[in-house]
Amino acid sequence: MTDTKRVVEAHPVGSVQAVLDALHDPVRLEMVRRLANAGTAVRCGLLYDTINKSTATHHLKTLRQAGLTEKIVEDGHTYARLRADEVERELPGLLNAIVGAANRAEPEH
Numbered sequence: 001m002t003d004t005k006r007v008v009e010a011h012p013v014g015s016v017q018a019v020l021d022a023l024h025d026p027v028r029l030e031m032v033r034r035l036a037n038a039g040t041a042v043r044c045g046l047l048y049d050t051i052n053k054s055t056a057t058h059h060l061k062t063l064r065q066a067g068l069t070e071k072i073v074e075d076g077h078t079y080a081r082l083r084a085d086e087v088e089r090e091l092p093g094l095l096n097a098i099v100g101a102a103n104r105a106e107p108e109h
Helices: 016-024 026-038 053-065 084-090 094-105
Strands: 006-009 069-074 077-082
Touching: 016 026, 016 053, 016 094, 026 053, 026 069, 026 077, 026 094, 053 069, 053 077, 084 094
Parallel strands: none
Antiparallel strands: 006 069, 069 077
16 A cells, blocks of 8 residues: 655635735636636646646645635645635635636636
8 A cells, every 4th residue: 555645735814805816817716716616626737728837836826825725735746625614714705706706707618
């Protein structure tokens, strides 16, 4: 049996202004929308289509620093998880409203 190595990186949920600032960018909003719709951790490469890896890394770091997501590295693979419960506790209703509006504006294919 192989040992599974798992590292999680997360920050406290930021202020409403910090969270809204992070979600202001359309790429980051789409990443959060995809994570919310998945309902589970997602490989980071599946969260973006039209940007390069270094730009995606910047966007994921911004979301993490705002407390919206956490980074999970497991067996050499990197995942992002939306911290929906934590955000809901700190900013009730905000994430659901934003993701709902994003889903209405850009339905999944």
